[in-house]
Amino acid sequence: MRVVAAMSGGVDSAVAAARMLDAGHEVVGVHLALSRSAATLRESARGCCTLEDAGDARRVADMLGIPFYVWDLADRFQRDVMDDFVAEYAAGRTPNPCLRCNEKIKFSALLDKALALGFDAVATGHYAQIVDGPAGRELHRAVDAAKDQSYVLGVLTAEQLAQAFFPLGDTTKPMVREEAAARGFYVAKKPDSYDICFIPDGDTRGWLTKRLGEQPGKILDADGSVVGHHEGAYGFTIGQRKGLGLDRSAMDGQARYVVGIDRAANTVTIGTADLLGVDEIVGMRALWCGPAPTGPSQLGAQVRAHGEEVPATVEPDGTRVRVLLDRRIRGIAPGQSVVLYDGTRVVGSATIETAGRGRPTEPAS
Amino acid sequence: MPAHYLDHAATTPVLAVAREALIEHLGQTGNPSALNSAGRAMRRVVEESRERLAGALGAQPSEVIFTSGGTEADNLAIKGAYAARQAADPARRGIVLSGIEHHAVLDPVEFLVESLGAAALFAEPDDRGVVTVDALRDAVRDPSSIALISIMWANNEIGTIQPIGELAAVAREHGIPIHSDAVQAVGHVPVDFAASGLDLLSLTGHKLGGPVGTGALLARRDAKLTPQLHGGGQERLVRSGTVDAAGAAALAAAVEAAVGMLAVESARLITLRDNLIQGALDLDLGIEVTGAWTPGSAMDRLPGNVHLRVPGTDGDSLLFLLDAAGICCATGSACTAGVPRASHVLLAMGIPEEDARGAIRLSLGHTSTQADVAAVLAALPEAVARARRARGAA
Numbered sequence: 001m002r003v004v005a006a007m008s009g010g011v012d013s014a015v016a017a018a019r020m021l022d023a024g025h026e027v028v029g030v031h032l033a034l035s036r037s038a039a040t041l042r043e044s045a046r047g048c049c050t051l052e053d054a055g056d057a058r059r060v061a062d063m064l065g066i067p068f069y070v071w072d073l074a075d076r077f078q079r080d081v082m083d084d085f086v087a088e089y090a091a092g093r094t095p096n097p098c099l100r101c102n103e104k105i106k107f108s109a110l111l112d113k114a115l116a117l118g119f120d121a122v123a124t125g126h127y128a129q130i131v132d133g134p135a136g137r138e139l140h141r142a143v144d145a146a147k148d149q150s151y152v153l154g155v156l157t158a159e160q161l162a163q164a165f166f167p168l169g170d171t172t173k174p175m176v177r178e179e180a181a182a183r184g185f186y187v188a189k190k191p192d193s194y195d196i197c198f199i200p201d202g203d204t205r206g207w208l209t210k211r212l213g214e215q216p217g218k219i220l221d222a223d224g225s226v227v228g229h230h231e232g233a234y235g236f237t238i239g240q241r242k243g244l245g246l247d248r249s250a251m252d253g254q255a256r257y258v259v260g261i262d263r264a265a266n267t268v269t270i271g272t273a274d275l276l277g278v279d280e281i282v283g284m285r286a287l288w289c290g291p292a293p294t295g296p297s298q299l300g301a302q303v304r305a306h307g308e309e310v311p312a313t314v315e316p317d318g319t320r321v322r323v324l325l326d327r328r329i330r331g332i333a334p335g336q337s338v339v340l341y342d343g344t345r346v347v348g349s350a351t352i353e354t355a356g357r358g359r360p361t362e363p364a365s
Numbered sequence: 366m367p368a369h370y371l372d373h374a375a376t377t378p379v380l381a382v383a384r385e386a387l388i389e390h391l392g393q394t395g396n397p398s399a400l401n402s403a404g405r406a407m408r409r410v411v412e413e414s415r416e417r418l419a420g421a422l423g424a425q426p427s428e429v430i431f432t433s434g435g436t437e438a439d440n441l442a443i444k445g446a447y448a449a450r451q452a453a454d455p456a457r458r459g460i461v462l463s464g465i466e467h468h469a470v471l472d473p474v475e476f477l478v479e480s481l482g483a484a485a486l487f488a489e490p491d492d493r494g495v496v497t498v499d500a501l502r503d504a505v506r507d508p509s510s511i512a513l514i515s516i517m518w519a520n521n522e523i524g525t526i527q528p529i530g531e532l533a534a535v536a537r538e539h540g541i542p543i544h545s546d547a548v549q550a551v552g553h554v555p556v557d558f559a560a561s562g563l564d565l566l567s568l569t570g571h572k573l574g575g576p577v578g579t580g581a582l583l584a585r586r587d588a589k590l591t592p593q594l595h596g597g598g599q600e601r602l603v604r605s606g607t608v609d610a611a612g613a614a615a616l617a618a619a620v621e622a623a624v625g626m627l628a629v630e631s632a633r634l635i636t637l638r639d640n641l642i643q644g645a646l647d648l649d650l651g652i653e654v655t656g657a658w659t660p661g662s663a664m665d666r667l668p669g670n671v672h673l674r675v676p677g678t679d680g681d682s683l684l685f686l687l688d689a690a691g692i693c694c695a696t697g698s699a700c701t702a703g704v705p706r707a708s709h710v711l712l713a714m715g716i717p718e719e720d721a722r723g724a725i726r727l728s729l730g731h732t733s734t735q736a737d738v739a740a741v742l743a744a745l746p747e748a749v750a751r752a753r754r755a756r757g758a759a
Contacts, residue, residue: 028685069685112758117682117751118689 001120002026003165006106007060007068009053011180011187012125012168014060018183019167020123021064028119029061029068032110034077035198056187063184073109080104082198086211089234092263093335096152096305097196099349102126103155111163121163128153129169130161131345135290137161139346144172151305154339154349158290205235205243217266219246222259222275233261236268238355239276239331246270257331277328280358283338283350286321292348300341301325303332303352314340314347321350324358368691369737373572373669373730374521374549375695380574380731383619387576390611397608398599410610414617421617421624422568423557424583430600431613434580435548435569437604439469441582441593442544442565443515445603447477448591450512450542457512461486461504461541463496463527464713465520469567470546471709474515488516494525494656494714495665501535508539516543518550518566522697522710522726523656524670526554526663533562542588548572548580552623553631553667564588568620570612574731575619579612626731634668634729635661637738641671641727644742650749651676655711655724669729674716678723678752686748687725692741695726723752 005017007029021027031054054070061068081100088095111122127142128150136158142148156164168176180188199207212234219228228246230236240258257276260269281303286292293299293316300309301323311326323338332355340347370378379387390410395403397411412426419426432438443460450457460474464487477483488504490496496516505511514536519526529545536543544565550556552573558566565588570579584590584601596605623630639660645652655672657665675683680696687694697708711721727741 067688069681071681109758113682113755116755116758117685 002028002118003121003123004028004030004110004114004119005066005123006110006125007031007057008125008193009056009060009187009190010125010193011177011185011190012127012173013057014125014185014187015176015180015183016123016125016165016167017060017066018064018179018185020165021066023167027064027066027123029057029064029066030110030114031057031068031070032077032105033070033072034074034081034105056190060185060187071110071113073105076109077101077105077198080109085196086208088335089208090212090263091335092233092261094237094333095335096337097198098152098305099155099337102153107156107160107164111160115163121165123165123167125168126153126166127168127173128166129344130164130166133290133345139289140169141341141344141346142166142169147173149305150341150346151302151337151339154289154337154346155287156289157287161289205232208232208234215266217268219244220267220269221256222269222271227270230268233263233266233268236261238333244270273330276330278330278332278355278357279325279328280356281323281325281332281338281352282354283321283323284319284353286316286319286348286350288316288348289346292316297342297347299347302339302341303329303336309341312340320353321348323350328357367693369740370693370732371671371727371729371737371741372693372695373733374524374667374726374728376571376577377574377730378732379571379576379615380619380622382622383570383575383615386618387611387615390614393610395610397610398597407610411608411613414610414613417617418581418613418620419583421620422551422566422583423559423561425559425586427586427601428558428583430582430584430604431608431616432580432582432604433578433609434571435467435546435567436469438567438569438580438582439467439544439546440473441590441604442567442584443470443473443513444477444593445590446513446542446544446565446588447481447483449589451481452591453589454509456510458482459484459486459507459511461488461501461511461514461516463488463490463500463516465490465494465496465523465525465710466515466517467521467546467548469548470515470517483512484510486511490525490714492715493665494520494523494710496527496532498528498531498535501532505535505539505541508541511539511541514541514543516545518545518547518556519554519667519670520656520710521549522708523672523714524549524667524728525656526550526665526667529561529563536564537562549667552620552627553669554663555627558583565590570616570619573619573623575616576612579609579616581616630731631663631668634733635663637729637733637735638666638668638671640735641729641738641741642673644738645671645673645745648742648745648749650746652745652749655716656714669733671727671729673725673727674711674720675723675725675749675752676720678749678756680722680724682752682755683723683725683748686751687741687744690740690744690748692727692737692744694741695728697724697726723756 003025007013126149127147129140131138141150215232256270259271259275296315299314301312302309313324315322339349395407397408415426415429486504488500542564551568566583571577590603592603653674707718707721
């Protein structure tokens with residue numbers, strides 16, 4: 001097959017490209033330019049798309065003897081990922097831009113462009129497995145549980161999976177680094193990227209403030225009394241504990257968390273940890289990888305990139321889905337995604353619209 | 366080299382005479398500034414090269430300042446002349462240039478504007494990519510405030526040739542020094558430094574069959590330049606550093622050869638160029654040629670430059686598809702990251718950004734043949750169709 005290997009300049013995508021070549025495919029390396037103002041050199045483990053990263057990707061392509069190009073998808077990334085990120089925060093939700101990037105950029109803009117230019121598929125260095133199942137291609141968790149990225153790929157449809165390769169799904173990260181070193185890639189020891197690539201200093205609140213401006217408002221206790229002030233409700237996430245900047249500490253000595261964000265009133269409500277526990281999620285924009293469940297199903301639900309999987313009863317309802325967790329979990333933020341698993345298989349995903357309590361009391365565990 | 370190399374404006378194969386001169390003198394030891402016999406022998410190589418280069422371009426040997434290439438020559442001309450003119454009269458802060466200059470001119474000017482309080486005044490090109498005398502006069506309204514003028518001889522992307530003699534006459538009228546980046550012109554169209562009326566002219570080796578890393582600034586004897594490289598005082602005290610004798614010899618050999626075969630070679634390239642442009646237009650794919658083009662002539666366009674715009678495509682898709690078909694072309698001037706952006710040259714000509722995206726440059730040179738032209742014309746229909754689908758997709 002003719003395959004575009006998306007090459008970020010990191011070790012994972014380098015080994016993924018090499019494996020595609022070894023498997024006998026015709027491989028072309030493509031580095032995505034996603035920033036209009038790329039920095040020259042990488043200065044931290046955060047960030048991406050520096051000229052140095054593009055250069056690292058090019059050097060690996062040189063060593064593999066494959067053609068290499070930089071494709072400029074900065075406009076699409078700005079619109080579909082960054083603008084969406086700002087709008088979601090402005091609406092009081094907490095988006096996951098990596099999911100959005102996979103859905104809209106890597107397996108949409110990039111894949112579509114590749115197909116139009118005569119390629120058959122896109123390969124990336126994601127840690128996830130694609131398995132041929134009875135109803136088409138299935139997405140499964142990676143062998144390396146610590147690196148598993150099936151959560152951020154949970155938005156992909158069976159059709160997109162049919163044109164995708166994840167050559168690292170059966171390998172652990174240490175093995176990938178070893179293989180990169182054995183292949184002579186000098187990116188073998190390059191640090192992993194963390195956090196949000198377009199906020200290199202990691203200061204999400206500061207980044208948002210530049211775009212949304214300061215919107216001062218009140219921080220309320222669970223009983224409605226004012227306990228502090230904030231510079232913009234968008235800077236908070238359900239379950240957040242640090243950075244609340246309260247005027248007075250809680251009388252009871254218990255830690256306080258963000259338990260509610262009301263964008264209309266521009267208030268942030270805090271409360272004790274017990275208020276964070278929820279067991280019912282209503283998701284919108286449900287996407288099914290393969291056939292949608294026909295009725296209530298027992299599945300596993302994961303609500304964060306590296307969160308645990310909780311058993312749940314899942315009830316599809318058109319483009320929505322109701323997820324009743326077997327036990328309460330803390331800090332479910334609207335805007336994040338719930339990804340549903342059957343064993344290791346990704347069944348589908350939805351964007352969390354609301355989270356609450358579907359059962360009057362905590363079920364006995 | 367790939368089957369069809371159509372990127373001669375980026376760099377062109379080194380001519381045999383230049384390679385031989387380089388190798389011969391790389392094997393020779395001696396510092397041209399040394400006072401011993403080895404040094405004298407090396408100095409002789411440098412000075413003979415200087416004389417040959419000057420002779421081929423209508424300059425005096427003393428007007429040749431060897432540099433590491435076009436970028437250094439441009440930087441020395443812009444920064445060196447600006448500093449000298451400022452020192453003589455601090456009121457001279459203006460630098461007149463066109464919006465279609467190469468970054469080796471644009472960026473030094475931007476540096477002077479940002480760091481040293483210079484003011485950039487643009488003489489904008491017309492829709493054919495030509496800077497007219499009227500446009501220059503318009504930009505030089507207040508001559509006493511102008512430090513220098515810099516207008517390229519031939520554009521590197523769209524190949525249009527500027528009326529340098531007429532522009533230089535305007536500069537002369539006002540006593541303002543004028544520089545021209547002639548990197549794309551020397552060896553491709555007739556260049557006579559004395560007759561041009563220019564004060565400063567940049568050239569490079571690797572666009573005309575010399576090695577990369579060689580070049581020169583031609584500077585009239587009365588041109589005032591503040592040194593940009595300080596040290597041993599070589600090259601009229603303005604460009605310190607041991608002179609690259611082997612490089613100078615190779616550059617001189619290449620310039621002589623290119624100028625020597627210019628008449629015959631340009632006629633040959635004009636035919637290929639016109640076949641490619643006319644052939645592309647005749648494909649009925651909506652392709653447009655950018656900039657002035659007079660068939661059969663190199664009066665307004667370089668003999669080897671073809672610049673096409675394909676509506677509804679991205680240049681990088683076309684480049685990829687042609688590359689895959691064994692054809693090397695360019696989308697304009699690539700930046701370090703290799704990210705194609707809408708060209709500042711096309712935007713300066715008033716071409717809308719949307720229209721500037723699907724642009725490719727196919728540049729012909731001394732190894733080009735009709736087979737290259739035929740290969741491009743054969744590959745274009747499918748490449749255009751696919752690139753249009755890719756544009757629709759992404």
